[in-house]
Amino acid sequence: MTSILNRQVNATDLVQSGDFLGFSLSFPEHHPAFDYVTEQGIRVEVWDSGIACLTPAQSTTQDIVLSCGIHGNETAPIELVAKLVQDILTGVLPLTCRLLVLIGNPPAINAAKRELVDNLNRLFSGHHSKGDFTPSWERSRAALLEQAVLRFYQSVEEGRHRALYDLHTAIRGSVHEKFAVYPFLHGEPWSEAQLRFLAACGVNTFLLMQTPASTFSYFAAQTAKAHGFTLELGKVRPFGQNDMSRFAECDTMLRKLLSGVGLDLAPFAEIAFHFFVVSRSINKQTEQFKLCFANDIENFTQFPLGTVLAEDGGAQITVDEVGEAIIFPNANVALGQRAMLLVKPTDIRGQTAP
Ligand SMILES: [Zn+2]
Known part of the structure; x- marks a missing residue:
């Protein structure tokens, strides 16, 4: 099967080119696990199509999950993550933390659709196997993504910094172009450090959830005990029609975070934000x-x-x-x-x- 990007990328090509998106779209439903080490000493474990765990040679303190393509037609974050990962794999961008890269729904990306059967972002925290349902790609994928996140965090000692940024674009434009869904924390305080980081990414509007949800970010926060966010970075457009300059702040800050460059964040000031709750x-x-x-x-x-x-x-x-x-x-x-x-x-x- 040829991907919509019109290139076939096998495991050998991935090692040479770092084209993890092309690889994942070439084997959209499944690929057997394999691993290799880059010239910079980064251990790359491909756990399946769209799932790769990157571990640098030096010791680390942070475990970051970057996910995109949970909705297959939300192309700008997919392009952003693909380029960032390619730069890490080819030695352009240093990596100083552990990184789990997730391309959520490769078959839907190939089909240029939000989903094949089920909305993947309504299936987490076990919702993939609750109630009466017909099995679907998305249901098994949600279970696999949950396992991947838990495996990623549980294969190192506890007490390290954990974050999961799930990157989306919205069907509509927005009065606040970029905004985040901050999942329900069951009364725990909202993190100023995370708000400051995301503000530097260009996200100053937050929907503070007050109830559990079936989203990936709530799973990250509640089950994986990570700082988890659904980031809505703009409006859905097809591949090739995104103005990537609108994602530049987010790209820059993610690159700083992953490469260990000082983040140089502004102090927290509530006045700089818009907060909303669901009525x-x-x-x-x-x-x-x-x-x-x-x-x-x-x-x-x-x-x-x-x-x-x-x-x-x-x-x-x-x-x-x-x-x-x-x-x-x-x-x-x-x-x-x-x-x-x-x-x-x-x-x-x-x-x-x-
Ligand atoms: Zn989405």
């Missing part, structure tokens, strides 16, 4: 569900009180609180699934730790 989650109840605003309405758009946002069978969903804004509206989800979130501004005074 309501709107699930699709009938096949007649429809959104009552234009397709190009952006995430975080606010509407006047009483505005009808959606109709679902006979029911109307209206704006009930001043300041309520929409996020992630998508009428094209399965029955019972989330079709939209309504959010409202909040503050985090007294709820952070350094």
Whole structure:
């Protein structure tokens, strides 16, 4: 099978070119594990298609997971991660931490689709095997990605710095172009160090979740005890149509983080951020569900009180609180699934730790 990138990259080619994306898209469903050592002494363990654990020769204190392509059509983060990893594998970028690279859904990337059957980012924390379901690529992939993250963290001693950045782009544009979903921490404080790092990546808007979720970032935070984030870095576009300059800050900061260059972060100041919490989650109840605003309405758009946002069978969903804004509206989800979130501004005074 040829990938949409029109190149066949086998294991030998990967060792020479560092083209981990091309390799993963050439063997989208599965590849037997193998490993090798780069000229710079980095041990590269390919655990499967789209899953690689990189360990530098020198001792390290940080274990970072970078994931992209959990949704197959979110191409900009896939291009960003692919280039970054290629630069590490070919000696252009030094690596001073352990790194787990995850290209989430290679078959969906080849198909230029968000998903083949199931939304991968609704399947974590065991949701891949809960309830009545038909087996799918995404369900087995979610289980495999969970195992990979746990194996990555559990194969070194505890107490090291753990982070997982799950990179996405959104279906719509956004009033706040870049934003992060900060998963529910069960009352633990939000991390100022992480907020400062992500601000330097160009992300100053955070949705602070107040309930468990089936997302990869919640799995990272709750089960893997890592600082976990879903990063929404812009709008979905096809391969080759991304303006990568819009991702430059994020690229620069990730490269600094991985190569051990001083991050030189600004001090934490709440005023520099926008924080939101979910006020309501709107699930699709009938096949007649429809959104009552234009397709190009952006995430975080606010509407006047009483505005009808959606109709679902006979029911109307209206704006009930001043300041309520929409996020992630998508009428094209399965029955019972989330079709939209309504959010409202909040503050985090007294709820952070350094
Ligand atoms: Zn996504």
